Amino acid sequence: MTVSLNDLVFVAMALVIVVAATGVVMLKNIVHSALSLILAFVGVAGIYFQLSAGFIGLVQIMVYAGAISVLIIFAIMLVMDKSVEKTNLFSPNIIRLLAGMGLTFLLFVTLGVSIWFTKFPVVPAEGPVDAVxxxxxxxxxxxxxxxxxxxxxxxxxxxxxxxxxxxxxxxx
Amino acid sequence: MEHLFINIADAFTGWLMNLGLSPWWADLALLVVQWICIVTIVTANITVLIWLERKVSGFFQERLGPNRLGPFGCFQTIADAIKLLTKEDIIPSAADKLVFRTAPIFFIIVSVMLYVVLPMGDGMQIVDLDVGLFFFISVGSLSTICLLMAGWGSNNKWSLIGAMRAVAQMISYEVPLALSLIGVVMIAGSLRLSNIVAAQGNIWFIVLQPIAFITYFIAATAELNRGPFDMPEAEQELTGGAYTEYTGMRWALFFLAEYTNLVAVSALMATVFLGGWQGPWLPSWLWIIVKTYVIMMVFFWLKWTFPRIRMDQLMSFSWKFLIPVSLANIFLTGAGIHFFKWMGW
Structure with missing residues (x-):
């Protein structure tokens, strides 16, 4: 199996998405989380471009990445009177933490199993000429x-x- | 003269392929060179533009404008640029360091990205995307985030107020901005910028779509944060808005990006409403420059003629006037297209 440029682009974009999405959860400042979310959205748009779905990718950028700033504004407004440094912490409640981890684990297992056992038909087709x-x-x-x-x-x-x-x- | 730059590009790729590179790598190298050219031309052009705006604003206010350095003060901007480059880079200790540092970089990246789809002459377009017009709008909308990052990262009340104004204003004016272009897209039947230029072979879209042109112009002025809609900066009330804490080169990057956006939006208006690179006698790449400069002069004229309006007036103007007008324009355009089809044109 040879590695084409297409695969490299996909890996790069996937890396961006995974790192950014982890950042959304792990960062302690809610504004940083929101900015990280934008990066994840732009990465997803990059994958759309790679799949030659330019229009969808641009919608992704415009609707998600462009308008998410409103979300950040709300985040800032909601935390305005306290320190923003610790606004996106993990729950101190152990049971909730474990429940969340369990749900995430189940989600990953479901996704992994469904991807592993699905036969994806590989069609060597060009994207549509006039997608819009x-x-x-x-x-x-x-x-x-x-x-x-x-x-x-x-x-x-x-x-x-x-x-x-x-x-x-x-x-x- | 007409194919000067295309010939240069062909000669360049030909030379690379003679050196033994495959066409794919030669094209990639050409892309890199085109990218460098854009950045260089944009940066060099800014010095001219800033000098021009200061001179024009001087004349508007019955002053002379810069007049000490060189003939007509034309070296003033270069001196300013050197001053900005050598200034100390101060980052407030309470600032959100990473966000503060990256905001101007993202801003300039986003504004230079706009040039990728602009047709700068007959066949002189880096990428002719089939959704070129939409690319311009959606990538342009990312600059909102950069201003917000600057305002947030500075950790300063003026900066934050400026950033919030910028977000409110830019998100509100994105709607009439996009809606006003739909009329043009309906007539041209394509989002591809080269097709839109080709559709204006007989008549410019400013004649067919005067309402769209005016609404787009107003919305673009607000989107560029230029006067009379420069509330996000409003130096008299906010001491510089989102840029308050920026010094030296970082501040200059914002300034650069704003003018880069201005040139890009003017070039898009020339492309979409004024027939693009088409015109008699002169080569196509000169026509687009002439048209872009004409539109930029109108931007300067507006900025230095009208007083700044109030924030709430600005918002209600967008939501209660511009958006209904641009929706009505879409309806009129659709009705007009059907009428002309029925007439058998």
Whole structure:
């Protein structure tokens, strides 16, 4: 088995993702965790690019990496009055810690087993030439109702969040 | 003259392949050289731009602007650059060191990345991505994070307020920024920048999409944090916003990145609305430079004409005016396209 440049790119990106994702959990400062999360998202976008899914990769960058800054802002606002140095610590409760570790272990086992026993069909195919056009036709054609419903659902969620945060005005 | 740079690039790869390199490695070497060229040209261009902006702003305010060093003060920026390079690099002891140090580096990387997809002439594009326009918008949105890192890492109240303003402003104005370009994409039928340029062979999109041009221009001004929307810096109230604690070269990197973004956005506007590199008589790469400079002059003009507006006015202007207008523009464009198809154009 020869190592191609494609594989090297994948390994590099995977390394970035794994290190960054570990950082999200292990770093003690919640702002550092959020910044590490951005790095992980950019790494995932890199894997999308490597799989020649440029559009999805850019959506990943724009939606996740670009807008996560809002999340950091909230993190800063929520911890504003205390020291940020120790805002993302492990739980001091041993039982919770063990339960979390157990769940993570189970998740890893499930993932590993499912990947190991699945036969992935290897098709030597090029990516689609006009991926954006195909996506657009699917979104605005076959799946238009699901697409629009999701959009309305998000709008409802946004309005709901605003009302929850600011409180609805009583009509008399 | 037209194919000057393309010929140079071909000669370079040809020379490398004569030396025994495979075409793949030759292309890679060409990419590296193109990258170095971008960085050099951008940096050299900034010195001209800063001098130009100071001169223009001087004329706007009935001053002379820089006029001591060299003819018309044109060596002033070089002197400033040397001063900044030799300044002591001060990092506040209470700063978040890693974040503070990396923020300007990420900022300049993100702004230079924008040039990868810009067509700088006929066939002069480093990568002609099929989602080029979208690449420009989404990579540009990453600069928000860099400003936030700078403001957070400085551990200073002015910096943090500046960074929070920057995030609020840039995320709000990203929406009309992207929406205003959709009208153009609908007419051109592609996100590929070379196709968008080709679609303007007969008529520039500024004529077909005047509303989109104006909304994009306003949103881009806010996205670039330029006056009258420069609340994140607002030196009179925030002493420099996110950059307050930065000195010397790190501060200069931010300055460099801001102007790099300005040039990139102006070049994108020239590409998307003003016909790109197309034009009579002059070679294509000169046309894009001329158009970019014209747009940048308008940016300068706006900055030095309008007073800074208030933060809440800025936000409500985006959400209550620009976004509805750009949505209406998308509707109008769709209706127009169908109308013209029905007419049989």
């Amino acid at each position: 056009g195909m996506l657009a036709n699917l979104f605005m054609g076959d799946y238009v109702i699901a697409f629009e419903t999701a959009a309305i659902l998000l709008l409802v969620a946004v309005i709901g969040a605003i009302i929850l945060a600011k409180g609805a005005e009583d009509k008399q």
